[in-house]
Amino acid sequence: MIGPELADIKLLWPELVLVATALGLILSASRIRKGLRASTVTLVAGCASILVYRWPLAEGPRAGFENMIVVDGYSQFFKVLVSSALILIVLLSARRVETDNVRAGEYYALLLLASVGMMFAVSSTDLIPLYLGLELTTICSYILVGTTVEKRISNEAATKYFLLSAFTSALLLYGIALIYGMAGSTSFEAVASFLSDTEGENSKLILVAIGLIVAGLAFKIAAVPFHSWAPDAYEGASAPIAAFLATASKAAGLAVLGRICISAFAEEAHLLSLILATMATLSIIVGSVIALSQTNMKRLLAYSSISHAGYALLGLLPGTPEGVSATMTYVFVYVFMTLGAFGVVTALGRRGERIDGYEGLARQQPVTALLMLIFLLSLTGIPPTGGFIAKFGVILSALNAGYFALAVLAVACSVISAFVYLRVAVIMYMKAPQVEETSSYPLMVSTALLVSALVTVIGGILPGVLNFWEAVPQ
Amino acid sequence: MTTYPVLTVTTFLPLLGAISILLLGNQRSARWIALLTTIATLSATAPLYWNFDKSSSNLQFVESVEWIPAWGISYGMGVDGISFPFVLLAALLSILCVSGSWVAIDTRTKEFYAALLVAETAMIGLFAATNLFLFYIFWELMIVPLFLIIGVWGGPKRIYASIKFLIFTLSGSVLMLVGMIALYQASGTLDFKELTITQFPTEFQGWIFAAFLAAFAVKVPMFPVHTWLPDAHTEAPTAGSVILAGILLKMGAYGFLRISIPILDEALQLFLKPMLIVSVVAIVYGAYITLVQTDIKRLIAFSSISHMGFVTLGIFTLNQSGVEGAILQMINHGIISAGLFLCVGMIYERTHSREIRDYGGVGKLAPIYSTLLALFCLAAAGFPGMNSFVGEFLIISGAYETKMWLGTMAIWGVALGTAYIVWLYYRVVMGKTNAKIENLNLELSAREIATLAPLVLLVLCLGFQPDLVLSYLHAPVTELLTTGGVTQ
Numbered sequence: 004m005i006g007p008e009l010a011d012i013k014l015l016w017p018e019l020v021l022v023a024t025a026l027g028l029i030l031s032a033s034r035i036r037k038g039l040r041a042s043t044v045t046l047v048a049g050c051a052s053i054l055v056y057r058w059p060l061a062e063g064p065r066a067g068f069e070n071m072i073v074v075d076g077y078s079q080f081f082k083v084l085v086s087s088a089l090i091l092i093v094l095l096s097a098r099r100v101e102t103d104n105v106r107a108g109e110y111y112a113l114l115l116l117a118s119v120g121m122m123f124a125v126s127s128t129d130l131i132p133l134y135l136g137l138e139l140t141t142i143c144s145y146i147l148v149g150t151t152v153e154k155r156i157s158n159e160a161a162t163k164y165f166l167l168s169a170f171t172s173a174l175l176l177y178g179i180a181l182i183y184g185m186a187g188s189t190s191f192e193a194v195a196s197f198l199s200d201t202e203g204e205n206s207k208l209i210l211v212a213i214g215l216i217v218a219g220l221a222f223k224i225a226a227v228p229f230h231s232w233a234p235d236a237y238e239g240a241s242a243p244i245a246a247f248l249a250t251a252s253k254a255a256g257l258a259v260l261g262r263i264c265i266s267a268f269a270e271e272a273h274l275l276s277l278i279l280a281t282m283a284t285l286s287i288i289v290g291s292v293i294a295l296s297q298t299n300m301k302r303l304l305a306y307s308s309i310s311h312a313g314y315a316l317l318g319l320l321p322g323t324p325e326g327v328s329a330t331m332t333y334v335f336v337y338v339f340m341t342l343g344a345f346g347v348v349t350a351l352g353r354r355g356e357r358i359d360g361y362e363g364l365a366r367q368q369p370v371t372a373l374l375m376l377i378f379l380l381s382l383t384g385i386p387p388t389g390g391f392i393a394k395f396g397v398i399l400s401a402l403n404a405g406y407f408a409l410a411v412l413a414v415a416c417s418v419i420s421a422f423v424y425l426r427v428a429v430i431m432y433m434k435a436p437q438v439e440e441t442s443s444y445p446l447m448v449s450t451a452l453l454v455s456a457l458v459t460v461i462g463g464i465l466p467g468v469l470n471f472w473e474a475v476p477q
Numbered sequence: 478m479t480t481y482p483v484l485t486v487t488t489f490l491p492l493l494g495a496i497s498i499l500l501l502g503n504q505r506s507a508r509w510i511a512l513l514t515t516i517a518t519l520s521a522t523a524p525l526y527w528n529f530d531k532s533s534s535n536l537q538f539v540e541s542v543e544w545i546p547a548w549g550i551s552y553g554m555g556v557d558g559i560s561f562p563f564v565l566l567a568a569l570l571s572i573l574c575v576s577g578s579w580v581a582i583d584t585r586t587k588e589f590y591a592a593l594l595v596a597e598t599a600m601i602g603l604f605a606a607t608n609l610f611l612f613y614i615f616w617e618l619m620i621v622p623l624f625l626i627i628g629v630w631g632g633p634k635r636i637y638a639s640i641k642f643l644i645f646t647l648s649g650s651v652l653m654l655v656g657m658i659a660l661y662q663a664s665g666t667l668d669f670k671e672l673t674i675t676q677f678p679t680e681f682q683g684w685i686f687a688a689f690l691a692a693f694a695v696k697v698p699m700f701p702v703h704t705w706l707p708d709a710h711t712e713a714p715t716a717g718s719v720i721l722a723g724i725l726l727k728m729g730a731y732g733f734l735r736i737s738i739p740i741l742d743e744a745l746q747l748f749l750k751p752m753l754i755v756s757v758v759a760i761v762y763g764a765y766i767t768l769v770q771t772d773i774k775r776l777i778a779f780s781s782i783s784h785m786g787f788v789t790l791g792i793f794t795l796n797q798s799g800v801e802g803a804i805l806q807m808i809n810h811g812i813i814s815a816g817l818f819l820c821v822g823m824i825y826e827r828t829h830s831r832e833i834r835d836y837g838g839v840g841k842l843a844p845i846y847s848t849l850l851a852l853f854c855l856a857a858a859g860f861p862g863m864n865s866f867v868g869e870f871l872i873i874s875g876a877y878e879t880k881m882w883l884g885t886m887a888i889w890g891v892a893l894g895t896a897y898i899v900w901l902y903y904r905v906v907m908g909k910t911n912a913k914i915e916n917l918n919l920e921l922s923a924r925e926i927a928t929l930a931p932l933v934l935l936v937l938c939l940g941f942q943p944d945l946v947l948s949y950l951h952a953p954v955t956e957l958l959t960t961g962g963v964t965q
Contacts, residue, residue, distance in 0.1 A: 328547075365629075369588070373499075380621060386614040392545075395658065402655075402662045410658070414651035421647050425624070425640070433628045433636050466545050 011067035032108030121255035160239020175219025223256030246345035286313030329396030343455030363436025389462025534956035649695035656688030682744035696729030710778035715822030759786030764893035799875020806868030838910030864939035
């Protein structure tokens with residue numbers, strides 16, 4: 004066996020940029036008084052990591068570190084997505100960090116490290132670095148959720164999130180251990196060849212192992228029945244952090260699932276497809292129905308993110324590259340429209356947390372209301388927004404996999420969620436304002452909103468732009 | 478030939494107008510920008526009119542650009558004789574909507590006209606789309622501005638009406654989405670022409686037909702999914718009602734002509750009988766319900782159900798005169814109901830009442846108004862010399878060709894239609910002047926007369942010279958009925 008070469012480090016350009024920045028921020032944390040300086044540094048790091056994403060790809064897809072990490076179009080797509088989410092979240096955090104008395108250096112360092120964890124997870128081709136990457140992300144996320152130390156609800160959310168997450172991480176690890184016990188290796192390649200050789204032996208153990216691993220990952224993407232942490236965690240966390248959990252974290256989880264589906268567990272596609280179809284069905288129903296009764300905007304978006312996890316899973320059902328590509332489109336669009344919606348919540352401050360707070364928004368802040376309308380329409384999946392294109396792709400995958408009834412159910416539930424989202428639109432446009440005008444929000448927040456809105460609309464009008472990017476793992 | 482992509486320009490000019498209103502306009506200039514945009518849009522259709530080849534059943538002015546290469550979906554625009562009149566109607570009605578809302582809409586005018594123009598883009602785009610994907614996009618795009626127009630500028634029960642409208646139409650259209658994706662999955666294309674040639678298994682066709690039926694039936698609206706219509710039409714501001722009755726209702730019937738008949742020809746035979754029965758039920762039941770209404774706007778809204786019953790009856794007779802009559806009648810109903818809703822809106826602005834009992838003797842106070850209203854009422858009743866006489870005549874003769882009793886029921890519907898509209902006119906315009914409106918100035922202003930004039934002209938022109946529309950229909954309808962596998 005060849006040891007890890009130093010040259011392999013070149014595969015990790017985007018990660019290196021972020022890690023270096025995070026370390027720098029931690030070292031100088033005590034000296035950072037102004038949040039603005041730390042956020043600028045983080046922004047620059049995020050942009051730099053996007054700029055260098057192509058460097059490792061110069062000679063085509065490459066594996067490194069004893070085949071534990073692979074750099075291909077798929078991993079780089081998600082790395083860019085995670086970095087973009089990071090950038091937008093840093094922009095959104097601008098005000099929160101100032102007002103909530105958060106220690107800026109640590110806050111941004113944790114965000115950076117969490118992103119690095121995701122980047123590792125999406126390029127892993129071995130279960131161990133995958134686990135390490137996901138854990139790095141979740142451990143940083145616990146702290147980020149509880150970052151507003153003064154608020155009890157924030158502490159409570161962090162504790163709940165920690166307890167449930169630690170439990171499911173253990174499940175994931177247990178699944179990995181079972182696989183290692185049977186296959187004698189944790190690399191995707193070895194697992195795949197083991198599964199194709201077994202021919203019916205150990206089938207129950209394989210079922211348990213796959214079930215445990217999928218359960219562990221389902222927790223990260225908040226798919227039913229592993230979703231119960233999401234509403235509490237989102238409600239307790241500040242809006243940008245909730246957005247981070249809902250977008251980047253979920254994108255990474257889905258990316259990992261997608262890669263596992265078509266590489267390591269490709270042999271068990273049928274079983275996997277059944278498990279995923281069940282989770283998708285439950286997530287879509289539970290997410291859209293429970294969202295009906297929410298009065299808190301962050302909880303509403305939490306349930307919306309649960310149902311969207313279900314829709315995104317539809318793309319993985321056929322176990323084909325086209326299906327994975329549909330999920331990639333879905334995740335891409337989802338990240339931006341959800342960030343946009345959370346961005347409006349952030350922009351409106353305290354008013355944005357409650358659904359009543361949106362009353363008459365269209366009269367007081369027509370531009371914000373219009374942007375929110377775009378995000379809501381996209382979440383509903385109404386053309387010409389990106390949400391429609393995304394939904395078209397995943398429903399096509401569901402039909403390709405032969406799940407006709409599930410496709411009908413999915414669109415039927417999208418009518419329910421239409422009611423959920425457009426109720427907010429009704430409140431914004433058709434009710435008289437109750438709350439007095441709030442002060443305008445910083446330039447950084449409006450930049451983030453505009454970028455999200457642009458991506459959401461362009462994703463719908465020129466979906467070819469997205470297809471161009473997507474590269475499915477081989 | 479023309480040097481610019483006429484249909485694309487026509488479709489997206491209003492959108493451009495909407496964006497410029499949002500960016501530049503203030504509350505005052507918004508309506509001027511909107512008026513100029515809608516007039517420019519209608520003028521942009523002129524090349525269509527001059528260069529249209531009536532003898533061809535093919536799509537004309539075709540534009541096609543690769544759009545989503547991964548799915549093999551292109552951006553395709555084109556019109557044939559069936560869709561061409563609707564493009565013109567949509568462009569014309571949009572102008573009247575702007576001028577009809579000139580003073581009635583006094584709050585948040587900027588947003589109102591922007592929404593109206595977005596709706597115009599959706600209307601024109603829908604009729605010009607040559608593939609199902611684009612058709613669906615415009616279909617859904619239509620919902621949002623109308624939802625806002627009803628919900629923000631509507632009457633007292635506007636929020637209820639707008640949500641009901643949204644949920645009904647969305648429920649139908651998401652099923653259409655599944656149907657569309659299933660068609661795409663089975664054939665790998667969404668182009669109307671290519672789908673027409675593709676042969677699908679009968680059972681599959683049945684499911685797809687049902688999925689599309691859900692969307693089209695809600696829009697038409699067919700009995701029994703019509704219940705959103707009276708609320709939406711009644712609560713919407715005048716311009717909203719005009720768009721709803723004038724164009725939106727036709728989108729469903731147009732869908733039958735574009736998709737259900739040519740593409741799903743085998744399933745059509747299965748669904749034919751229920752469709753005919755439901756159409757007749759809509760005609761008669763709709764007419765009876767209309768008779769007992771006490772709210773003028775609601776009465777006209779309900780009459781649409783009956784009138785659209787004629788349209789679907791004509792379409793599903795599947796013979797030349799029935800289908801041509803149905804398409805002509807769609808145009809006619811677009812013109813007449815727009816006229817009626819505009820008339821109601823104009824008098825409502827002065828009296829602020831829609832109850833019939835608050836009126837009476839309007840004829841003495843407003844002779845010009847009463848004359849114009851009489852004209853639209855007679856047209857709605859299918860009076861000879863007016864446009865819808867020809868349409869109804871063709872539909873009924875088509876219905877007789879199919880089944881005796883269908884035609885008889887339709888005639889019964891015409892009789893009831895005359896009854897409710899004449900009775901409405903009698904109660905509003907004739908008789909003793911109602912004390913509540915005695916001191917009001919009910920006569921129309923020059924702007925309002927100018928708004929109604931094009932419609933009056935069309936009612937009479939199409940009444941005496943229906944060939945203006947029918948000549949466009951012969952070739953494509955013949956083509957539709959032969960390739961649709963109907964004549965076996």
